[in-house]
Amino acid sequence: MPLTMKQWQILPAGLDRFRQTQVAVPTPGPGEALVRVRAVALNYRDVAMVDGTIPPPASGPIVPGSDAAGEVVALGSGVTCLRIGEAVIDVDNIGWFDGPPPAHANSAPVLGRLAEFVVVPAAQLVRAPTTVSAISASTLPVAGLTAWFALVEEGRLRAGQTVVVQGTGGVSMFAVQLAAAHGARVIVTSTSDTKLERAIALGASAGVNRVANPEWEQVVLELTEGLGADHVLEMAGGDNLRRSLAAVKLGGRISLIGLLDDAELRAPMLEILFKRVTLAAIAVGHRRALQDLVQAVDQLRLEPVVDRVYAFDDAPLAFDHQRRGPFGKVVIDLSD
Ligand SMILES: NC(=O)c1ccc[n+]([C@@H]2O[C@H](COP(=O)([O-])OP(=O)(O)OC[C@H]3O[C@@H](n4cnc5c(N)ncnc54)[C@H](OP(=O)(O)O)[C@@H]3O)[C@@H](O)[C@H]2O)c1
Numbered sequence: 001m002p003l004t005m006k007q008w009q010i011l012p013a014g015l016d017r018f019r020q021t022q023v024a025v026p027t028p029g030p031g032e033a034l035v036r037v038r039a040v041a042l043n044y045r046d047v048a049m050v051d052g053t054i055p056p057p058a059s060g061p062i063v064p065g066s067d068a069a070g071e072v073v074a075l076g077s078g079v080t081c082l083r084i085g086e087a088v089i090d091v092d093n094i095g096w097f098d099g100p101p102p103a104h105a106n107s108a109p110v111l112g113r114l115a116e117f118v119v120v121p122a123a124q125l126v127r128a129p130t131t132v133s134a135i136s137a138s139t140l141p142v143a144g145l146t147a148w149f150a151l152v153e154e155g156r157l158r159a160g161q162t163v164v165v166q167g168t169g170g171v172s173m174f175a176v177q178l179a180a181a182h183g184a185r186v187i188v189t190s191t192s193d194t195k196l197e198r199a200i201a202l203g204a205s206a207g208v209n210r211v212a213n214p215e216w217e218q219v220v221l222e223l224t225e226g227l228g229a230d231h232v233l234e235m236a237g238g239d240n241l242r243r244s245l246a247a248v249k250l251g252g253r254i255s256l257i258g259l260l261d262d263a264e265l266r267a268p269m270l271e272i273l274f275k276r277v278t279l280a281a282i283a284v285g286h287r288r289a290l291q292d293l294v295q296a297v298d299q300l301r302l303e304p305v306v307d308r309v310y311a312f313d314d315a316p317l318a319f320d321h322q323r324r325g326p327f328g329k330v331v332i333d334l335s336d
Pocket of ligand 1 (some may be wrong): 282
């Protein structure tokens with residue numbers, strides 16, 4: 001085991017404040033595991049934290065990255081649920097194991113994964129899928145679980161239902177793949193016809209270019225014989241919720257997930273009431289649902305959509321790519 005390791009840090013603001021450092025490999029305490037990180041997947045929020053749109057939790061340098069896959073290399077005392085060498089991913093919501101979130105659950109984003117080794121509470125780790133690489137496994141804890149929780153765990157998606165997915169980023173491409181694998185009809189929106197073609201190749205039934213059709217909800221209504229969709233994943237916030245509301249069917253469900261446009265929501269209350277729409281807030285998901293997703297990935301042979309893999313030393317370029325808007329996921333490879 002090396003004594004020191006490479007780690008990326010972000011100084012208080014901006015991509016130019018990225019700094020690679022050499023620090024001591026941490027030691028796991030009681031109830032903890034030391035994980036050799038093999039891959040870190042980026043999310044919208046990683047960039048938002050660099051840009052300062054989401055305030056970082058600390059004023060000094062932070063170690064970015066919340067989604068990691070790796071293997072257990074050392075265990076602290078009292079850990080019996082893990083083995084050395086086991087491939088793992090970790091849960092984003094610390095302390096939320098199943099059911100409703102407990103009052104003490106920490107909903108602040110996990111940080112600190114963009115390093116060669118990390119110490120993680122053993123209870124936060126879940127066995128990785130056996131059918132995909134660490135690169136693919138690293139995409140599950142946030143993007144994969146968010147889509148799974150909205151559609152399957154809480155949404156109770158059934159074959160034959162219609163799902164509207166907005167955009168082709170990380171959460172959205174998982175939603176396309178999972179909904180299609182469950183036998184749903186998926187309508188996806190995008191700014192790009194090329195991305196729509198790729199989404200259709202991955203299981204979507206129809207695509208709506210939302211530049212050519214800013215009133216994309218009208219196309220959804222045409223495609224659903226005026227009824228609207230059973231599920232809409234709201235990814236943009238702001239006035240987009242009005243469109244999602246128009247696109248959802250009577251008694252349908254809008255999962256509130258993203259704030260790509262606006263962190264406030266605006267929509268007419270009367271329409272929500274008359275349509276008896278469920279507005280469901282999604283904040284990633286709990287540990288048991290991540291275990292269910294891992295099983296589903298293995299069973300369905302689902303291959304997460306990875307737009308590009310970057311070497312560890314190129315992490316700032318990976319953040320740039322994430323900011324431009326990936327098709328699926330951007331992942332940083334630490335396997336060397
Ligand atoms: N609630 C939760 O648990 C949770 C979990 C994860 C992420 N999120 C949130 O969900 C959102 C997406 O996250 P992500 O990591 O999947 O992002 P991402 O991978 O960066 O997705 C970016 C893509 O979203 C699409 N997009 C951008 N603006 C849009 C708009 N106004 N309307 C529809 N689509 C738009 C674009 O796709 P096209 O180019 O194809 O249009 C863009 O490429 C973010 O706001 C993030 O904070 C929430």
